[in-house]
Structure formats: structure tokens, C-alpha cells
Amino acid sequence: MVPKRLLCISPGDLGAIDVLRADMPSWQVSTVRSIDEARSALRQDAYLVGLLMHVIGSQPHLEVERFLRQHSHIQWVGVFRAEAIGAPTWRDLVADYLCDYHTLPLDTRRLVHTLGHVHGHALLRRPRPRPGTSPSALIGSCDAMLRLRSQVERMAKVDAPVLIWGESGSGKELTAQAIHRQSLRSTGPMVPINCGAIAPNLIHSELFGYERGAFTGAARDKVGLIESANGGTLFLDEIGDLPKDLQANLLRFLQDRTIIRLGSTRAIPVDVRVISASHVNLQQAVARGDFREDLYYRLSVLPVTVPALRERRDDLVELAEHFFHLYSADKSPRLKGFSSKAVEAIAAHDWPGNVRELINRVRRAMVMADGRWIEPDDLDLVMPSPPIDAVLDDARCSSERLAIRACLDRTGQNVSRAARDLGVSRTTMYRLLAKHGMRG
Numbered sequence: 001m002v003p004k005r006l007l008c009i010s011p012g013d014l015g016a017i018d019v020l021r022a023d024m025p026s027w028q029v030s031t032v033r034s035i036d037e038a039r040s041a042l043r044q045d046a047y048l049v050g051l052l053m054h055v056i057g058s059q060p061h062l063e064v065e066r067f068l069r070q071h072s073h074i075q076w077v078g079v080f081r082a083e084a085i086g087a088p089t090w091r092d093l094v095a096d097y098l099c100d101y102h103t104l105p106l107d108t109r110r111l112v113h114t115l116g117h118v119h120g121h122a123l124l125r126r127p128r129p130r131p132g133t134s135p136s137a138l139i140g141s142c143d144a145m146l147r148l149r150s151q152v153e154r155m156a157k158v159d160a161p162v163l164i165w166g167e168s169g170s171g172k173e174l175t176a177q178a179i180h181r182q183s184l185r186s187t188g189p190m191v192p193i194n195c196g197a198i199a200p201n202l203i204h205s206e207l208f209g210y211e212r213g214a215f216t217g218a219a220r221d222k223v224g225l226i227e228s229a230n231g232g233t234l235f236l237d238e239i240g241d242l243p244k245d246l247q248a249n250l251l252r253f254l255q256d257r258t259i260i261r262l263g264s265t266r267a268i269p270v271d272v273r274v275i276s277a278s279h280v281n282l283q284q285a286v287a288r289g290d291f292r293e294d295l296y297y298r299l300s301v302l303p304v305t306v307p308a309l310r311e312r313r314d315d316l317v318e319l320a321e322h323f324f325h326l327y328s329a330d331k332s333p334r335l336k337g338f339s340s341k342a343v344e345a346i347a348a349h350d351w352p353g354n355v356r357e358l359i360n361r362v363r364r365a366m367v368m369a370d371g372r373w374i375e376p377d378d379l380d381l382v383m384p385s386p387p388i389d390a391v392l393d394d395a396r397c398s399s400e401r402l403a404i405r406a407c408l409d410r411t412g413q414n415v416s417r418a419a420r421d422l423g424v425s426r427t428t429m430y431r432l433l434a435k436h437g438m439r440g
């Protein structure tokens, strides 16, 4: 059996630790005297469980908090005198960072029991890829996403070219990855090429490779990206940005399934499946004469659209929570999730940058939030303005309240006179007082 390891930080007397050690034969206990020593111990070995022996309330609060925040993946148990958590800051720290604590007089048997329990729990909680939280899963359960996933499944079974259309950040590349992963080619590589990001003068040699001596500086043969995808999938991102002359070369490749490196005459057969993606409407580009029509038809045998995020609002919260968990290593342990106002703000935003924008806002909020809940501010989102009816109601209500308050003050809190001054019956006056939670 692997020994259970405990890191014990004990700035004071070590007597209690010796007693504890005797009661923990199946544990390997390492003791350090300070937080600094603990840091170096943690750099050398991994621990699931740590014990803070009289650290709470006796060491500088800020230092302890910083340390625990940095090592929040460890389950910490505290032992201290009950008075040590008299101050609210220490109480908060115990609530936020410790999974259990014991106060004096110390019952060693109970403490050993707690540590064993916490260790077992830590084993269960050890991070492992959970279904649904993998960075490459297509998350979402609205109709549009269900449709997309079933299209992905069907397209994965065949080898025809796929053309994915969608706004930037909507998940085109992720969709391409999903098709590749579910296809028979999944054991081969998926090679992404961003046609818009490679310098125009390099793109030919990048895609097709070159032979030694093809041009000055070509000291040795270079395999092009298309060739390197052999046996797998070639993902041509932003295909609309491909220069016209390369469109002709790509078309030739799609027809013969061979490439010719620059400076060579030898045709090399390459077996790849082509998936391309574009955020511009290629049909319009064809109509304008910017994109070859014959290439367009070659690439778009299986067209698929990834809907913009604002068209699948029902998935917003699920996605936001997914990224919250995915990036939870970056967050402070006291951060619990999204406040209801934040959820409202997320639902009301238009998400022009789609899922990528959502990821960026959530990650930023996880770093910036200083409360327990992410607020609209942390996401850099504004609260949606309430519908105009609600605004008017609100205004009506507060002027009503002001008028009643003023009238009551004027009449020395005499309800009957105030009612007369306001021109309402006494019954109405009492109803108004009740409505505004006022007393006459």
C-alpha cells in the first residue's frame, strides 16, 4: 500500500506531533517549522493533506492566507485554541481554506480519524478528466447544438470535405476537431493551417514544402503542412483568405491528391481529409470573383454552420459554468460561482465575440472577483436595464412614497388629515401605507 503522506506545519512545540506520529503508523509525516519551509517541502514532494498545527491565529494572517490560496489543491486541517479564531478574518480564513479543524484539548484519536477521512476524500477529488469538462468537448444542449453534434457524428463517418461556416469564436475549429476525433483518421494527425495568418510570400512553401535549392536559403528539403497531415485531417482555417494563385494549387491537390514541392517535379501522393472553415460568406466571395467557384464546390461537399452564441442563449449558463470549472485552478478557493445578477448580465449580453469572448470574460472575472460570487462588474458587463414599464412603476412608487411621507410629516402623522390633503379616502390611505411599509 502507498503510504499516506502528511505535511505538518508546526511553528511551536513538537511534542504533540510526536504523540500524533505514534498514532499514525500508516502515515509518512513530514514536519516543517514555518510557512517558508512548507513552501520548499511542497516544491519537492506532493501532498494531498496538510496539517496546520497552531498556525491559525499565531502567524501573520496575510502570509497564511497567501500560502493557503497558493496551495488550495491540498486539503488542510487545522489545530488551534478556540480563542485563535476570535477575529473575523481568522474565522473567514478557516471557513474558506480549511476542510476541518480541531480545538484544544486535542483528542489525537479523533484527529487521526479526521486526517484519514480527509485523505480518502482527497483521493476521490483528485483531478481527472471528467466527461463534459474536457477542453475539447462541444458543450451545449440547446436544439442547435444537438443538431450540430449529430451532424458531426454523421460527417465523421465519411471522408468527404467539410466546410464549416460561423462567426469568429463560435467554435469552428472545435467542430473540426470533433469530426477528426470521431473519424477513422483520429489516430492520424490533425494539422490546422490558418490561411489568413501566414505571410503571403511564405504560404506556398508552408503548404507544399520545398526541395533543397528551390530558392536561396533552402538549405534542405522541407515537408509542407499538407504533406505532414498525411493519414489524418487537414484543417484549412479562414479559407476565404487564401490568395488566388494558391486556390488554383489547392484545387489541383484536391483533384489529384498529390502535391509537388517547390523546386521539384515529383508528385507525392498525400492521403488527407480536408475540413475548411470561414467566417466570411464564401458564396458572396465567389460572386465577387474573390474565390474560385470550382474550389468552393470541391470544399463544400458537406456544409455545416456553427450558430452564433447569441442564437443559443439557452446554453449561456451551461457554457459559463463549464469554463468556470475548466479554469478553476486559476480561481481563489473562496469563489463559488456566478451571482444571479451576473447570470442575468450574461443572458442579456449580445456576445459579438461568441464563445471566445465568454471564455475571456469568465477567466478575467475569476481573477478579478474579490467576493464569493462573480458579479457583472467582474465580467465587465453592465446589468441589463429593466423594461420601461418597470422603470415607470418604480418612479411612480417612489414619488407616491415621497408625497405620503411629506404629507404625514406636515400633518403631524395624522392619517385622516393626510388622507384629506392627498384627496384619497382613509381606506385608500391605509392601503397605501401598507403598500409602502409605512405607519401613520
Ligand SMILES: Nc1ncnc2c1ncn2[C@@H]1O[C@H](COP(=O)(O)OP(=O)(O)O)[C@@H](O)[C@H]1O
Pocket (backbone or CB within 6 Å): 135, 136, 137, 138, 139, 140, 166, 167, 168, 169, 170, 171, 172, 173, 174, 175, 355, 356, 359
Ligand atoms: N460549444 C463549445 N463548448 C465548449 N467550448 C467551446 C465551444 N465552442 C467554442 N468553444 C471554445 O471557444 C474557443 C473558440 O472556439 P474556436 O473553435 O477556436 O472558434 P472559431 O474557430 O470559430 O473562431 C475555443 O477555446 C473553443 O474551445
Ligand SMILES: [Mg+2]
Pocket (backbone or CB within 6 Å): 169, 172, 173, 237
Ligand atoms: Mg478559429
